[in-house]
Amino acid sequence: MTGFLLNRAAQSIVSFWGAISIVFVIMHLSGDPTLLLVPEGATRADIEQLRHLLGFDRPLIVQYADYLFQLLRFDFGASLIQRVPVMDIILSRLPYTLWLGGCALALALLIGIPVGVLTGLFRGRLVDRICMPIVLIGQSMPTFWSGILLILLFAVELRWLPSSGAESSVSVIMPAVALGALSMATYARIARTGVIEELSKEYVRAVRAKGVSGIQVVLSHVLRNASIPIITVSALEIANLLAGAVIVETVFAWPGLGQLAVQSIASRDFLVVQGLVVLGAFTHIGLNFVADLLYGVVDPRISLSRRDT
């Protein structure tokens, strides 16, 4: 187990190093990152001065080493536009995205999994036939469209909910629904497939033959085994939710990290954009690592079978 974890930890570190290197390459793709940072209409002397100030006139390899060293200390530099450390800007927006993402995830889990389990247990029956098309529709709805439709219905027509911002406590409802819909559909599909697969296995028949009731088989055996793919997907889904927040937050003017990313691009605040991408990769890799840890807890077979590798 320890060997497996160390191996995964090492892989995660390599992935993170690779990811931040890609970000470094992208930032230098345009040739001169200074030009990305100056406001339009800056004089040549200004650009020259800024280039020197930021160290972009040094050899690339020195810049790269410096960049890695900075990131190791979680120092994303200071925003040139707001003149505040990038980390402070990100931290001030982070709670909004966590709250929105948390609500969306809760919605997705609390609705998606029961729907998936029910449709799996009653495959081909009425519940299944009604729910699965809805799930499929939920999966194909672009969030920026479903978001606007929600605004049209609940903010413009019915006037029940505010159309944008985060001032009121009910503001989070619409963005969370729009953001969570896709994950909800994914959970429903995965849970349904998991339940169907488990139900067809030998052990279910064996346990039933021993006289265990149907509900108990489902609760104590089928769900436990069917939860393995759900955990795998969860790491990915949380990452998807955070990425999806970029668009949903723009639709609802929700002041989180996603809106910050879009605003920073518009205001050419590239160090903030860079910080957000690095943070996104870090979260993504971290979540996958946690998912690996959880497999072992839920399914001891996995850690045993991988001990030697």
Place this chain on the structure above:
Amino acid sequence: MTSLAGPTRRLPFGLSPIAAIAAFVLLVFVVMALLAPWLSPFDPARQTLLARLKPPGFTTVSGAVYWLGTDEVGRDLLSRVIYGARISLLVAVLSVAVSGTLGTCLGMIAGTYRGWVEIVIMRLVDIVLSIPAILLAIVTVAVLGPGLLNLVLVLGLTRWPRYTRVAYGQTLSVANLTYVTAARISGVRGPRLLLRHMLPNILAPMIVVATLEFGLMVLFEAGLSFLGLGIQPPTPSWGSILAVGRNYVGQAWWIATLPGFCLFGLVLSINLLGDFLRDRFDPRSQTSS
């Protein structure tokens, strides 16, 4: 199974009824994109300042009808939606072609040559997949600048790892089959071995991945254009029309509804076709429908 399936009339290509409808919807969008100049009643870029934010069915004094209404500068929404299909499909086709070719080649190379080539390519797959796709696309577009060509480049160069994973797995399973060994022994090597002998045998799963990615590319183009990072005005894109619709949501409900519905219909029909193809080519995954 088939005896219970009811009507015996066969659909072409063995399509299921749902897949047939999806294929038809997709065909409608393709025709719309190809014939855009003949189908649109107006020039999609022509602004009529006297006809701003008019609702669907608005008729001018001269008798011109705006079936879907107009946008904030008086452009005909129907024409913009028709031209939008063009952009949407064009970007998706091109970026799937770029990422699919790149990803499949890398996957086959990794699966055939093994050793350090395999390690480097497959680690690179993990690394690219570890950056959230939308963030990677956003940051690259932000650096390179928006526009159609850059959009295709960005999507093509960031979306290849899924193809690589599948092509790699498939190549490994094909590489030791007798016919490949036979080809090797008879002296076929390098690109010829990969393209002429192995590619045809791993093509089916690659097409399934490409179909599912195609739907995603449509969504990515619309999403990036919605954020103002994709197709630039005045070129009509469903995503940028939706962005206008969001801004005028209180005054003009029609601007966002129809382009969004088209986007939804296109993506849904692509996903349905993708599911159908996957079930067809990979019988193991049939339970997951």
